[in-house]
Amino acid sequence: MQVFIDEAGDDGQIEGKASPRYTLGIIALPISxxxxxxxxxxxxxxxxCQKQFGYKIKPELKWRSMKDDxxxxxxxxxxxxxxxxxxxxxxxxxxxxSGWNKASINERQFRTYMLRSMLWxxxxxxxxxQHNSPSINIEFDKELADSFTSPINKE
Numbered sequence: 001m002q003v004f005i006d007e008a009g010d011d012g013q014i015e016g017k018a019s020p021r022y023t024l025g026i027i028a029l030p031i032s033x034x035x036x037x038x039x040x041x042x043x044x045x046x047x048x049c050q051k052q053f054g055y056k057i058k059p060e061l062k063w064r065s066m067k068d069d070x071x072x073x074x075x076x077x078x079x080x081x082x083x084x085x086x087x088x089x090x091x092x093x094x095x096x097x098s099g100w101n102k103a104s105i106n107e108r109q110f111r112t113y114m115l116r117s118m119l120w121x122x123x124x125x126x127x128x129x130q131h132n133s134p135s136i137n138i139e140f141d142k143e144l145a146d147s148f149t150s151p152i153n154k155e
Contacts (some may be wrong), residue, residue, distance in 0.1 A: 001029070002034035003122065005148075006141045009061065011107040011114075024114050026122060030082040031137060037083045042047045045078050063154045088123065089118055115148055 004027045012018025029037050046056045053069055063071065077088060091114065092098040105113070122136070140148055 001028050001139045002031045003136055004140075005118070005138060005144065007144060009129065011111040012104065013093065013107055013110060014078065015101070018093065020092065020094050022093060022110075022119050023088060024090075025086065025088040026118060026124065027084050033083075037148050041078060041083070048077065050075055087118070087121055089114060089121070111147065142147045 003026065007022065007024050007135070009019040009022040011022060034055060049070055050056055053067070055065070074120065091100055091110075093100045093110075100110075103110075111148065
C-alpha cells in the first residue's frame with residue numbers, strides 16, 4: 001500500500017503563538033496504481049476547475065490558498081471517490097473541551113503522539129491483503145520528512 005501523509009497547522013503548544021488546530025491526514029492506495037490514480041485525480045480536478053471556474057490549480061493543492069468553490073469541488077467530487085482511502089485526525093490544541101491544553105507536552109511529544117495515533121489507525125483500519133501488498137510505503141510532504149523521521153525510527 002502506498003500512503004501519503006500531510007499536515008495542516010503546527011505542533012506548537014503556546015497559545016497565541018501557535019495555530020489553534022493541528023490536522024494530520026493520509027491518503028492510501030494500492031502501490032501498483034498509485035501514480036496513475038493520483039494523476040487521474042489531478043487531471044479530473046483541474047478539468048472540473050477549468051470548466052466550472054475558469055482556472056486551474058497549481059500542482060500541489062494548498063487548502064488555505066483555494067477559493068471556497070474549489071474547496072467544495074474537492075470535498076464533494078474528488079475525495080469521495082473509491083480509488084483511494086483517506087483518514088484524518090484533528091486536535092483542538094487549546095480548547096478546554098479537548099483536554100490538550102492540560103496535556104503538559106512539548107511539540108515533539110505532541111507530534112510523536114499524533115503520528116503514532118495515525119499509524120495505529122492506518123494499520124488497524126486498512127487490510128493490507130485487500131490491497132495485495134504485504135507492506136506500507138509511506139511518503140511524507142518534504143517539509144514533514146525531517147520532523148517525522150526521528151519519531152518513526154523510534155516507533
